[in-house]
Structures are given as structure tokens and as C-alpha cells.
Amino acid sequence: MTSSNDLAITIGAQLTSDTVVGADVCVIGSGCGGASLACRLAEAGHRVIVVEQGAYWGSRDFDQREVHMLAKIDGGRGLDTSADGGAAMTYGHNVGGASVHYWADSYRTPADRLQRWADHGVTGHSLEALAPHFDQIEQDLNVHTVDDGSVNTMNQKLHDGAVAFGWDVKRVPQARRGCIRSGHCMQGCAYDAKQSQLVTYLPRAIAAGARVFADVRAQRLSSTKEAVQGTAEQLVCAVVDRASGTPTGVTLTIKARVFVVAGGGYATPEFLLRQPGLKQRLPHLGEHFFCNPCAQVHGVFDHDIIQWRNIPAAWGVEHFRRATTTVDGSYVEGGYLLMANQLHPATLAACLLVDGARQREIMRGYPRLGGTIAWIDDAEPDCEGRVWLDGDVETGRRRIHVPLDGGNGRRLRDAFLKQAHLLFQVGATEVFFGDVDDTRLTSKDQVAAAVARLDLRPARNVFAAPHPGGAARMGRDASDSVVGSDHRLHGSDNVYVADPSVFPTPPSMDPSLTIMAFSFVAADVIGARL
Amino acid sequence: MFTTTRRRVLAGGVAGAALLAGGGLLSWLTRGYALDDGAPLPVALSVKELCVVTALVQALHPRDGAFPSGEDLGVPACIDEELWSQPAAMRDDLKAAIQLLEHAPPLLGYAGKLTALAPAVRAEAFQRLVAEGPDVVVQAGVGLKQLMGLFVFGHASTWQAIGYDGPWQKEPRPPPSHQRYLDAVAAVAAGRRPA
Helix, strand or coil: CCCCCCCCEECHHHCCCCEEEEEEEEEECCCHHHHHHHHHHHHCCCCEEEECCCECCCHHHCCCCHHHHHHHHEHHHHCCECCCCCEEECCECECCHHHHCCCCECCCCCHHHHHHHHHCCCCCCCHHHHHHHHHHHHHHCCEECCCHHHCCHHHHHHHHHHHHHCCCEEECCEEECCCCCCCCHHHCCCCCCECCHHHCHHHHHHHCCCEEECCEEEEEEEECCHHHCECEEEEEEEEECCCCCCEEEEEEEEEEEEEEECCHHHHHHHHHHCCCCHHHHCCCCCCCEECCCEEEEEEECCCCCCCCCCCCCCEEECCCCCCEECCCCCEEECCEEEEECCCCHHHHHHCCCCCHHHHHHHHHCHHHEEEEEEEECCCCHHHCEEEEEECCCCCCEEEEECCCCHHHHHHHHHHHHHHHHHHHHCCCCEEECCCCCCCEECCHHHHHHHHHHCCCCCCCCCEEECCCECCCCECCCCCCCCECCCCEECCECCEEECCHHHCCCCCCCCCHHHHHHHHHHHHHHHHHHC | CCCCCHHHHHHHHHHHHHHHHHHHHHHHHHCCCCCCCCCCCCCCCCHHHHHHHHHHHHHHCCCECCECCCCCCCHHHHHHHHHHHCCHHHHHHHHHHHHHHHCCHHHHCCCCCHHHCCHHHHHHHHHHHHHHCCHHHHHHHHHHHHHHHHHHHCCHHHHHHHCCCCCCCCCCCCCHHHHHHHHHHHHHHCCCCCC
16 A cells, blocks of 8 residues: 655755756646546656645544544635535645545546537547556556445435436546545545555655655746746746745746646635736636535434445435536536535534534534435536736735526525435435535425525535536637647646546536546657656 | 804814713723633733634533533633634734624614623624625624534534534644744733744
């Protein structure tokens, strides 16, 4: 088993004076997009440098305490929200990125979604083109279908309910090796069993000669022309003090032939928006943002569920993955992936916006509490959000808008409805949403009316937003996108993007495998030009 | 020579009333906030903000059967630490949220600031603000409520009461920001400016 500890990574505290380093390729970000690309290029013999603004932690640092781990590996220490407070932005802020806190769900991109992207102008990322990459990644990450011992009670109920309703339910492919089923996936795997980037592509990249810098915030690409036109020559980074998160005053400058922005769906558009003039030249930058906002429903049972143990998602309901519409295009139902939920107590409590006494009442019954979660496929134009800077490119605050009305509102309501019915079907004696109005149901007859009444205005419910992307989407040219199908920024010679920011829509499944497969394509394009 | 006219009397009256109202407002905004003797000074929060947070923790998370109180768990200090560890923009948002909530109860007809209400009334007022208040008040309240929930139920002392068997990793390993906060608390106690 590969250890995530003691990797040869340079941390900010080791950078005490301004430093200049050189490479063939500089990769900004070390999550699924950056690490897999760095590994592929390094193993092909190229000199690679990876810069990561978050800290480096290994499995011995993962103490399974939610408050500690939110501070270590989650962006904004877990408190970041969209501008109106409507969506809780969930993203990695550490070496390995979100793969360190993800659930290890590992789906290939559905063929229909790849076709939709091709219709948008994406080439070179067809099912046939990606298939060998998926094969390779699945082998590298030991993606497999778990056995029955990995199915906890809540997952079994999800399965049973789906079967009772005739919904399509399948085992969720998992990237694990030697999992001991602690259930602490979201706090980082203390056993190096979850196949995050920390135990897969990053150690391999380092073994192949890649240099990785942690606590280093990419700031400015300087180019022969304004707005990252022409050839970018160097990247200036601020070294960050790990304890305070503030710059130390020391800089790290990387001179490279190619720069790859792979900071993830939130950080990549922010970084690009901070490059002077780029938004003016690429008007789609920051637009078309998606994040899979999640509707969560909780159920009280008369027997133990113990939702916090075993793997989070053994079964997944794919039945509603694609929204269905009438012939005139009106929404009917669906547009989400449905899974069992797994919340440890602090996170669960933070999702309960009810009053204090009611919160204690719910938490007293924690062992008998189960629940489900639906990742909304915010793929239609009336679902799109936006990323922008509130101020100038130097000091402006990154802001995110996630609409909870329109297409997302319709999908969220349908997801609440289906989940409530499923929980009653499998024996819940009470179902509740955790919203500020404390919507509580004791029978399936109450579901439709309660869902119709549900207040979806921002901050009346908790909608996590775990899968951001789209704000630097791929397409034909600057009139419809930010990067071309070769992942290169329109108008730039040597700046590329390799993370979910390039997806024209969400993949409609958990995105990690799609991100890595796209990075393999990008790596091969870049490798060919070096 | 100064001559009294109806207009001048009226203007003087308005100015005097405004002065009194302004003084009253200032007093309403700033008076009545003090920590217990010997209580550690906050680092990120002002004394007023810490009083508001403490009042909310007392109201929403009192000792209740097997549940320790939020105060016993040190939740107000946890919130101070969290704000100290956040980027300035987020810290400023949360501090503004606390100030807003303190003075919001009259919007719903309550006759005083949040800290001036009896704990049970305070809890009711807070939940009504979160459920019925203007969007900005709702967002402020929800943010604080989530922070309190996070720290109350993230604390090992509550786990037995909820039947949670806790982490399998037995040794807590706090983030480095925790030691930085402790250093800052010590600096403030010694009358120094925290780093």
C-alpha cells in the first residue's frame, strides 16, 4: 500500500527567500486534474513542477475529527458559501485537492453526456478516445465494485426502496484498496486506503522527478502580451504561512514552457479572472458555472442505522440521472443522482437549521437516523451560476452565484419528493428536511404538499455544492468558450486548463474519473508539443 | 442680535431631538457589554461581539440532560478562534452578522437587543429571525447557527449523549491555526498585539 506520508514535497516553511525555478511544465493545483496530468507528463520524461496553495498533510495527520479536518483540508475551512449564502461550497484546499475528502465514487462519463459536449464543439474527448484512459485510471486507482460487506444499513435501504419503486439502482464503482470501512472518508483516509491523489498519481509523479510545492498561491502569469495572449513566460506565486493562511512576503517564481491551470472548479476561474484583461478577451470566463447543489432528506427509523460507518455510497440510483421533459421541453422529473447520505455529527448538526432544542432532539436519535442525498445535474442554461471578482483583479473578492430557483429549483423539489417517498417506503417513521421551517412529515401523504411549500430561497436550507466546474468551458472559439479542445486558452500559446472548469456541463455523475481522463488528453497534447 | 422665531425654535427642537436620538442610539449600540471577571479577552471578536455570541450560545445550547452546555464546551471561544483563522473578508462578514443579529429583534417586535432578552425569549427571537427575518438577517443567523452546531456536536463531550462512538484515531491532531490562536490569546492577555 502506498503511503501518503513523507512525500518529497517542499512546503512553504522551507521557502525563506525569493526563489526562481524552471521546468518544462508548471501545473497549478494538485487535485484530480493537476496530479494526474503531472504524473503522465513526468513519467513521459518531462520536467514538471506542481504548485498547490493548500498545505501538505499525510494520513497520519487525518485524526477523523471533523472540526480539525475541515480546517486542514477544506477550502474556507468548510465555511465558504455562494454570495447569497444559498450554497455551501465544498472544495479541497490541500495537496491532493478534493480527492482527499471525496467519497471515492468513480464513474466513467456517460456516453450521452460526451455526445452533448461534442455537439457543443468539443472534439478529441469521445467515448472511444477516453476509453483507454478510463481503463488505465481504473487500474491505477483500483476502481472496483465493492462486496456486500461494504453495504451499510442506509445503503441497503436505498437499494431496497429503489427496487420497490422500480428505479434503476447500481453498485457505485469505488477507488479503494484495503478499505477498513471506518466511514471517515470525508475527513481524509487515515489508512491510505481511499485512492486519492495522495497515494496514486502524486507519489508517482514525484518518483518520476516532478517537484511539488505546497503552501504556494499562484498569482500572476506574465506574458509577452497583455491578458495571457501570446506566450506566458513565468508564474509568480506567493508563499503562504500555513497557520494564518496569509502571504509570508516570499515569492516563488516558476519559468516554464507550458503552464497548466488545474486549481479546480472554484480556484481556476478565480485565478484566470485575476489575469489582467483576460475576462474582457474571453467573455465566457466565469460564466456557465455548475456545482451539483445537493438536496438532503433525513429519515428517523425505529432501529439503528449507524449512517457514519462503512463506505458512504455503495449503491447509487441512476434512474433519474437525466431529466425528462415533455415534447415541448417542459420539465417532468429527474436530473440528479441519488445516494445514501453519510454525515458525521458536527456536519449533520451544521445541516440542521432548526432551533436548538429540536436540534438536540434530532441528534439524540443519531444512531437511528438515516438519509439520502441527491446531486443535482445543473446542466441546463436556467441552472447556470457564475463566478466573478467583486472589485479589481488584485484585491477583488471571488464571488459565486448558484441559482436555487429556475431549473435547479424544479430539480431540487423533485429530488426532495423522491427522497421522502423512498425513506417512507423503507420504514422511516418520520422524514424531515432540516430547513429553517423544520418541515417534518409523518406519512407519505404529506410529501407533495410539503415539497410544494418548501422555501428554496437562499439560507433556508443547506445545499452543499461539491462538484464545481464549467467556468472556463471548452468549445470552438472565444465566442462560445474559454479553452479549445486541446485544453489551451483561446488566444494563448502555452496556457492550458485541465480540471472540471473545462466541462461544458456537469458530467451528470461524480466527476473524478472524467477529470482525470480529460487531464490525460491534455497531458498527451502538451507532451506532443514539448 | 439673536432673535427667537418659530422656525428657529422648530429647527432647534429637531436638532436637539436628533442629538438625543443619536446619543441614545450610540448608547443602545455600545452599552451593556462586559465579560465576567477573569474571562479571557477575545482575539478576533470585540468584547461586544463575544457577549452576543455567548448570549446566543446560552440560549440555543443550554445544559440539557446529558448534553453539556455550549458554554461548558467553550463554544464562544471556538467561534473567536474560527474567526481569527479565517481570511479578513470572511471574518468581517461574520462579525457584521453578529452585530446585525444583536440589534435585529425589534424588527420582529421584541423590546430589546438580543442580549437584553431572557434566554428563552432570546432563543425564540433568534429562531424567528432566522425563519422570518429579511434575507440578510436570515443569512447572518444561519451562518452563526451552523458554527454553533459544528462546535457543539464536533466536541467529544457530546458524543455519548448522541450515541456516536467517535473517531477510530484516538489522538487528536489540531490544525496549526489552533496553536496560533492560543498564542494570540496569551498575547492579548499580556496586553500585547497578537501576531
